[in-house]
Amino acid sequence: MSKNTPIRKPSERTAKSSTRSTTRSPSRSSPQSSARRAPSSSINKAELKKLVMVLVMVLVLTGGLVWYFFGSRAPRLPEQAKILVEPPPDSNAIPHTTEKETVFEASVEYLSPRTFAPKIVVEENIGEGTVAPPHVPKPKVRRAPVVDPETGAVEPVPEPDIPEVVKNWSGVVLVPEVARVSKAYTSSVALSRVEAHPLKNGRLHVWVRMRNKMGYPVEVEKDCRFRAYHERVHNRLGFESVSIPARGYADVMFLSPDASIEEYTILVRLARDKVGEGDEDLL
Structure with missing residues (x-):
């Protein structure tokens, strides 16, 4: 090793590396990257809203089908x-x-x-x-036909009431x-x-x-x-x-x-x- 080469202490290396990392950090949270993430957040909310609406429709349809096939078939006292x-x-x-x-x-x-x-x-x-x-x-009992004496019209015999x-x-x-x-x-x-x-x-x-x-x-x-x-x-x-x-x-x-x-x-x-x-x- 040359006598003119200075020896760096560990503390100095750490300080420089931390300085570099500090210098890079503002670029990660730049306004441009935040602007890119904003549309993604709004898209997720729209998709979530659609998903909720689909689930509600599925539940309503399922409830209707369950009532149609099961609820309406339950015995009910007349x-x-x-x-x-x-x-x-x-x-x-x-x-x-x-x-x-x-x-x-x-x-x-x-x-x-x-x-x-x-x-x-x-x-x-x-x-x-x-x-x-x-x-x-x-x-x-079927009764005999009734004949009107004046007109001669025949009253039809009513059909028996058989439940x-x-x-x-x-x-x-x-x-x-x-x-x-x-x-x-x-x-x-x-x-x-x-x-x-x-x-x-x-x-x-x-x-x-x-x-x-x-x-x-x-x-x-x-x-x-x-x-x-x-x-x-x-x-x-x-x-x-x-x-x-x-x-x-x-x-x-x-x-x-x-x-x-x-x-x-x-x-x-x-x-x-x-x-x-x-x-x-x-x-």
Whole structure:
């Protein structure tokens, strides 16, 4: 090493390097670079706003689809059937409880389109079962045509009013106290379950499970009488026979002839041709 070459101390090198870095730093935060970053910030805000709007639209559409496919299919109690759930003060209706399950699997066939079915409960150890045809009101008797004596005009015969068993069950299950809505005139059969299924047109499907307590098949006749709200007269459907397997059961459905049913009573008796001596009082 030459004698004339000065020796730099470490502190001097550090000071110079720090001076250089200090000199460069203003160029990094120059006004030109800040001006370049400003448009990028505004673009990010615009994109964020668009993204929020898209998310809101997606949520609205999703909510609409969920309501359309699920909300509108939820069972709803028809207005004319509320009398059975919350009877008014001037009503003699027997209060029913609302349940989310049914034991009548065949009732699902009468569900209104796009309506959720309640849970089906399968009872065990109840023997062989059968489902009777729907018990509907009988058509009114057709009267003879009326002829006007003066003009000779013939009045047309009106068509009978026959309520159709259509698929318009609301999906609501109403359960009463069995003993208060039934009268069994035979000890061979027990009514183990009664459900009222309100239809969207105001009528009722009354489902009954009749259990045979005997070790042999039993043939019985069943009927149901209905009374509408503010009506004094009961409308009966008429007795029809049904055969119940030994130690088994039969599911029966009655269709009310009117809407706004306030009261109904299920009637069961031995078939007339099956009544033995001493059983005449069962008729």
